[in-house]
Amino acid sequence: MKNTIDILNREFSRQNYSDEQACNSDMAELKGVASNYARIENAIAVLSDLRADMSYICYGGFANIFGLGKDVKEGTFESIWEKDIFSRIHPDDLDRKHAQELCFFHFIKQQPRQKRRDYYLMSKLRMRTATNSYIPVMHRMFYIFGKSGETLRMALCLYSPLIADFQAGCLIIDSSDGHIIETEKQDNDSILSAREKQILGLIDKGMTSKDIAEMLYISINTVSRHRQDILGKLQVKNSIEACRIAKELKII
Structure with a gap:
């Protein structure tokens, strides 16, 4: 897992962040989006600033199952790797999660700039509850680009109950038309x-x-x-x- 995280960190750090100021002006709005997902869906929402290596975490009601809502305060943390959440993901699933995100990063970079905002990653994970049992969880990740469409500036991760199972372990969804790509079949x-x-x-x-x-x-x-x-x-x-x-x- 560490090698994959190191690769992702290098990929993020070598980007051109010349449009950073424009993205910073949207930070308050994006925090509001994360808070609304947590409130409306009862989800755990993590908004990560890839350039600053910081995360803003909001805990909806679903977090209580994992002992996160009460024991761990929400707010801003100095890392894009949310350790309190990762510690509750099954180790095998966590390794796959980071590998899938690396594949998704390269998939996105191959898409036309005007299409990059349309895709998000959806996968199922096993997460350990406060009673030390694992339950299935749906994980969604949205990459947020700067205004140029070239620089990946933010990532929004959502953790919520898996209400409908899907056979593939990980999917790339085109939100503009509902087209689904199984990452295992991605060329x-x-x-x-x-x-x-x-x-x-x-x-x-x-x-x-x-x-x-x-x-x-x-x-x-x-x-x-x-x-x-x-x-x-x-x-x-x-x-x-x-x-x-x-x-x-x-x-x-």
Whole structure:
């Protein structure tokens, strides 16, 4: 799990936050949205500021089942990783949750800017109650972009009762038309070309550009160009990070 969180933190931190001021002006409104979800749906609502690494948490009535509503105060916390909530999620589900969010991040980045606001992630989790029994919970995550549509600035997570089960463990929903994508069936393979996956697999085995060029009968310049394309598509700074993310996305 820590590797996935580290990757997400790096992905968030390297974004261009030039539209931060415009987003800050909306913070009060977004806090109101989170509070309304908690109040109307009795949900646990977590609004995370990815740039400032802070979260605003509101507890609806559903939080009482987990001992959160009374024992843990709501308000602003200096982390986007809500540890009090995470400690109540089944460890296996928590690992999957972060991997799903990484996949969702890369899915969103592949969409046209004008469509990115339409998608949200929905998954089912097991969470431990105050009586130490696990119950199914519906988790929804909405990414909130700056006005340019390029920079992911906020994330809103909602935890509420799972009132209707669904077979897939995790879904991406297009809220504009109701189209559903099962993350397990999402074609992450399409992020990289066949040649790029081949080269990244060889890099992961420790081969140099010269070795790869000789093995594939291509020039070192061609290998270098592929390496740069891989870094750009996976939005990472070096080959080590590229290999880690590709493994998380099950590309290699």
